[in-house]
Amino acid sequence: DIQMTQSPSSLSASVGDRVTITCRASQNIDNYLNWYQQKPGKAPQLLISAASTLASGVTSRFSGSGSGTDFALTIDSLQPDDFATYYCHQSYTPPHTFGRGTRLEIK
Amino acid sequence: QVQLQESGPGLVKPSQALSLTCTVSGGSLSSGSYYWNWIRQPAGKGLEWIGRVYMSGSTKYNPSLKSRVTISIDTSKNQFSLQLTSVTAADTAVYYCARNSYLGLVVSGGFDHWGQGALVTVSS
Numbered sequence: 001d002i003q004m005t006q007s008p009s010s011l012s013a014s015v016g017d018r019v020t021i022t023c024r025a026s027q028n029i030d031n032y033l034n035w036y037q038q039k040p041g042k043a044p045q046l047l048i049s050a051a052s053t054l055a056s057g058v059t060s061r062f063s064g065s066g067s068g069t070d071f072a073l074t075i076d077s078l079q080p081d082d083f084a085t086y087y088c089h090q091s092y093t094p095p096h097t098f099g100r101g102t103r104l105e106i107k
Numbered sequence: 108q109v110q111l112q113e114s115g116p117g118l119v120k121p122s123q124a125l126s127l128t129c130t131v132s133g134g135s136l137s138s139g140s141y142y143w144n145w146i147r148q149p150a151g152k153g154l155e156w157i158g159r160v161y162m163s164g165s166t167k168y169n170p171s172l173k174s175r176v177t178i179s180i181d182t183s184k185n186q187f188s189l190q191l192t193s194v195t196a197a198d199t200a201v202y203y204c205a206r207n208s209y210l211g212l213v214v215s216g217g218f219d220h221w222g223q224g225a226l227v228t229v230s231s
Contacts, residue, residue: 034217049217
């Protein structure tokens with residue numbers, strides 16, 4: 001199985017900050033890397049697919065980068081609605097695997 | 108707008124089988140453009156992919172669950188289903204059905220539509 005190592009596991013930031021979450025795959029996954037936002041009691045929502053393609057309806061304050069094994073999700077100008085848990089996910093090959101999540105909290 | 112909705116018992120006894128159905132509206136399971144997946148999440152924990160089915164009935168399962176999992180599809184009803192046998196307390200979780208794009212026999216896209224989730228508790 002491909003292991004997805006996501007960091008940090010938690011992050012405190014303030015409204016207006018810029019934050020970056022990273023994800024490393026245990027082998028090359030080209031650009032088959034996706035990012036999700038999950039709020040308590042809700043299903044995850046796709047933010048970014050194919051490493052850098054913004055999903056429909058997602059604000060451009062979210063951006064993704066990387067290829068191969070190293071990837072990043074950046075959120076510009078944090079808004080109150082952005083405080084949530086974020087997951088990376090590889091869709092390169094089954095079994096699909098996820099990072100363990102990054103909990104973004106308000107400082 | 109595609110919508111997915113999970114349904115099934117919320118309580119299952121240990122050693123019995125868990126069965127869930129995902130009903131899809133606003134789109135057809137007969138479309139060759141998508142895989143149809145099951146994903147679960149224990150309370151307070153991360154996401155685990157269980158497996159997927161294609162319109163042809165072809166399946167892929169997570170090896171960690173493969174011996175206990177069956178995913179099937181009924182295109183006439185626009186539904187796909189999950190059966191997990193010999194459940195234990197470790198199978199207690201919120202179970203999601205989700206769609207992702209078919210990009211090839213192996214690679215696929217992100218999960219762009221999800222059901223709201225169904226909590227299944229394994230307890231006697």
